[in-house]
Amino acid sequence: MPKATKTRRVTKSEWLEAGLRALASGGILNVRIDRLARELGVARSGFYWHFRNRQDLFNQMLHHWVHEFTEVVAENEEIQALPPKERLAAIVDMVQDFDLARYDFAIRQWAIVDPETDEVARKTFKLRVEFIKQAFRELGFTGDDLQMRTHLFLIYTGSEADAIPELSKARRRRMAALRIDLLTRPGDDGG
Numbered sequence: 001m002p003k004a005t006k007t008r009r010v011t012k013s014e015w016l017e018a019g020l021r022a023l024a025s026g027g028i029l030n031v032r033i034d035r036l037a038r039e040l041g042v043a044r045s046g047f048y049w050h051f052r053n054r055q056d057l058f059n060q061m062l063h064h065w066v067h068e069f070t071e072v073v074a075e076n077e078e079i080q081a082l083p084p085k086e087r088l089a090a091i092v093d094m095v096q097d098f099d100l101a102r103y104d105f106a107i108r109q110w111a112i113v114d115p116e117t118d119e120v121a122r123k124t125f126k127l128r129v130e131f132i133k134q135a136f137r138e139l140g141f142t143g144d145d146l147q148m149r150t151h152l153f154l155i156y157t158g159s160e161a162d163a164i165p166e167l168s169k170a171r172r173r174r175m176a177a178l179r180i181d182l183l184t185r186p187g188d189d190g191g
Helices: 012-026 033-040 044-050 054-074 084-098 104-113 115-138 143-163 169-184
Strands: none
Touching: 012 033, 012 044, 012 054, 012 104, 033 044, 054 084, 054 104, 054 115, 084 115, 084 143, 084 169, 104 115, 115 143, 143 169
């Protein structure tokens, strides 16, 4: 009598992460149920335990990205309770430690071809802007100075790993600390 093989169980989160990896490596057309099942080492039928269809996967991937890559930071009560400069440092640490910007480019590309994705992505990026802007506002910045500091922080924090991949983790941390010191220092109004 043949020995029964144990079936590997894959969580919804594993499917969603596999979907996001596929999105990042080849765009939304690369997100195929068969391909994800092969990557995860399971039968295609396991997909339907978690999702109704491919569109349901797409919707849940997007909401997974919103929650796991933005809300976990913006809604974190411990981070919110920190003084503004420490809050900014904690955000940088989380983005770096968990590579929270790794799917942002892929989401932006997907948003170009899908209006629903575009709407969710815009709201999510706006949430990030408002969260960071609040820290700089608490430090006393206003107007264009507030906008510039917020945008520089977000763009640099979200793009540094892709733009300058050769930096070691330790060097990246040192540079982030210098950047936060620079961005939180009161500016010269030139008056």
